[in-house]
Structure formats: structure tokens, C-alpha cells
Amino acid sequence: MVFEKYQDIKDDLLYAIYDSLDPSEFEENWNNVIAKYDLVDNGWLGGLYREREMWVPAYMRHMFWAGMKTTQRVESIINSFFDGYVNKHTRLYEFAERYCEAMEVRANDEKENDANSARYVRTLETDFSVEAIYQKIYTDNKFKEVQRECTRSLYLNVQGKNVVSDNVLEHYVQDRVWVRCKDTRKEIVSKKKRMYKVTFDSSTKDVSCACKLFECNGIMCRHMIFVYEIHDQLEVQKNIF
Structure with a gap:
């Protein structure tokens, strides 16, 4: 069966699969697509959904996949x-x-x-200390990913924070959503925005982000870099190695 709205369905499903941060968000986005296009009776999509924990990134962001x-x-x-x-x-x-x-x-x-x-040696593009650190230890191809995160921090801003304990502080960082252009296949910034929770521990100097980019790809995300800068922890990033 050929769907007249095949491309729209594909785009919405790709968004649900790759842009959902956690299982609950994926399930909500997936079910919205299924309902929107009346695909409840589609056996193939139903089978994929039943096996979602085996292939959907939202269920595996805590694992290292090297990109x-x-x-x-x-x-x-x-x-x-x-x-x-x-x-x-x-x-x-x-x-x-x-x-x-x-x-x-x-x-x-x-x-x-x-x-x-x-x-x-690729030229530094920002004054973030983490960029200079990665420049010395990563290959050129991997270092380009670090520079991408540093330059995209331009679109970040803190929308709020929550004190968890004397040492732990949660920052709510707003970021723009990057999408892949259908014509050029390059990532471009969109008008959509989303919030990321970034947790900072002042006693251990550890920082973690809901996007799980570091855990999954081994690259410190722009949200973590941004929070380190907020707390003036310019040298602590060396400790991750």
C-alpha cells in the first residue's frame, strides 16, 4: 500500500525516533504520529513499536555507541x-x-x-577551555564535533534552576532544535526550542545532561560546556580524562 502522505509520515516518525530524549517522550511522540495518520492497524509499525527498547535511541542514550x-x-x-x-x-x-x-x-x-x-592542528573557534583541551587529544575529525558543540552554545540560555541539595544544582537550559535540511542534507537551526536539565555537583565538579551526548558519543555537549562556564570551572573539564 502506498501512502499519499508518505514523506510527511516519514519526517514525523524520524523526529519521534531521533529527537526524543527519553522513553516517555518517544512514546508520546510516536503515538501522536500513529493517531495523526490513522496507522493504528499498521502491523509493521506495530511490530517496530513492540521492539522499541532494542533499537530506539531514547532507550539507549546511556550506552556508548561512538556515534x-x-x-x-x-x-x-x-x-x-x-x-x-x-x-x-x-x-x-x-x-x-x-x-x-x-x-x-x-x-x-x-x-x-x-x-x-x-x-x-585545527584553529580554535571559541574561548571555551574545553575546546583547547580536546584539540590536543582528539583526532581532527573528532575535534570537529567538539567545535560544533562550542559554536552552537551561542543559542543557549538558562531559563531557571533548582537547588537539589547543598552541593547539587539543576540548570534548565533552553536550546534551539537543529534539523536536517531536505535539500542540502546539512543540519540547520530551526525556530523550535527545547529544554535540557543539566545537573552540576559543586563538591565533585561533575556535570551531567539529559541529552546524554557524552555518555553515548564521547563528546561533551554544549549544555555541559555552558554550565561549566557558568560556574567558572574552566579547568575541571580535564578531569573527565
Whole structure:
């Protein structure tokens, strides 16, 4: 069956899947889409929903994924790794030799990337101390993600705070929602806004954010960086390493 509103359904489902911070928000967004397009009787979507804890990011943000999406196909990663070395005509006795060739090329590529990162140091874009720290320890590709978070902190502002205890303080940080442009496929800032709860412990200097970017991707989010700056903790970010 072909849905006349296929693209609208797809966009709304993608928003529910990738822009929901926690399980309760995902379930609300998902159910709103199902009701909006009258998809209650769709068996395929129903099956996906029943298995949501196995693939929806909102249920897995506390796990480290190194930037890999939970919906990414493992087969595609393996196929791209062996592309050019193994195909359907490769005989079993040839596999070991081809495998070694692929591993050697991958190892050489990693050495070249490390060498390039050592030779080329990307210029700092902000005065955030965390940016200078990551510049020294991350590869260039990973460092670009840090710079993205630093520059996007421009859109943040604190809407309130809550004193949990003598040492623990919760900040409610408002951020703009970034969406992927359908034409350019690049992320652009939208007019939508959302709130993130960022918790700071003055005794341990620990900070955590509801977005879970650090736990999931290993990159300190702009909300954490922003709260560190509020508390003038310019050097404490070194402790995360």
C-alpha cells in the first residue's frame, strides 16, 4: 500500500525516533504520529513499536555507541570494509589472503590519519577551555564535533534552576532544535526550542545532561560546556580524562 502522505509520515516518525530524549517522550511522540495518520492497524509499525527498547535511541542514550546509530545496519559496515577485496566469486581458500590485505590497508589508513592529525592542528573557534583541551587529544575529525558543540552554545540560555541539595544544582537550559535540511542534507537551526536539565555537583565538579551526548558519543555537549562556564570551572573539564 502506498501512502499519499508518505514523506510527511516519514519526517514525523524520524523526529519521534531521533529527537526524543527519553522513553516517555518517544512514546508520546510516536503515538501522536500513529493517531495523526490513522496507522493504528499498521502491523509493521506495530511490530517496530513492540521492539522499541532494542533499537530506539531514547532507550539507549546511556550506552556508548561512538556515534553509530542504533538503527545502522551492521551488514553495510562489513560490506564497505571488504569492498574491493571479497565478492560473491571469491573462493574460500582466497578469503584469508584477501582478509589480510583489507586489514593491512585499514591499518595503514589509520596510521596516515594519525599522522595527518599530528601535522595539522585545527584553529580554535571559541574561548571555551574545553575546546583547547580536546584539540590536543582528539583526532581532527573528532575535534570537529567538539567545535560544533562550542559554536552552537551561542543559542543557549538558562531559563531557571533548582537547588537539589547543598552541593547539587539543576540548570534548565533552553536550546534551539537543529534539523536536517531536505535539500542540502546539512543540519540547520530551526525556530523550535527545547529544554535540557543539566545537573552540576559543586563538591565533585561533575556535570551531567539529559541529552546524554557524552555518555553515548564521547563528546561533551554544549549544555555541559555552558554550565561549566557558568560556574567558572574552566579547568575541571580535564578531569573527565
